[in-house]
Amino acid sequence: MANEKTKYVTGKIYLMYPHITKLYEWKNKKTYSVNALFKKDGPEGQKIKALLLDMWKQNKLGKKDHNPLKDGDEYADEQKEKGKDAEFARGYYFIKASSMFDIKVIDGKKQPFTGNDEDINGNWGRVSMSLSPYDNDGKGITAYLHGVQVLGKSDIEIKSAVNVEDDFGFEEVENQEDELPF
16 A cells, blocks of 8 residues: 655635544544535635545545545435435535644634634634554544644535534523422
């Protein structure tokens, strides 16, 4: 297997589900991560797809091996079957890049980003990552996150997976202070 990392810096893309201003624990590992959304028919989507396809062929990977590039249409369909809304992903590819090490997060003026993860979700940005094939405990390609540039508000709306308003019925509460146990 050709074990060469390929550095890739995206153009302007959407940032989704970021965990980049603080470590996030997932599967007993603490990582920073972000999903980058690429329009399927846009230049960034075509560029990342071609790069990964080339790496795939060079490393003789098969259908069951890990591909970091996900199809947003398939993701939206899977989420819909689970009763969740992910329609924002239709027409896009996305790739999750992660790192166990500190990453740089900067703003559009290349200054340190001072917001938090909630300020980033669904916004425009750029991602610096390395794509690398692997052959240990499985085979595939992974994306290592180096840094994120947050460029500002976008026009995409990423909704919560659950509509909490539907979870709670309307109930008028009077004198709730009297019922508190402390």
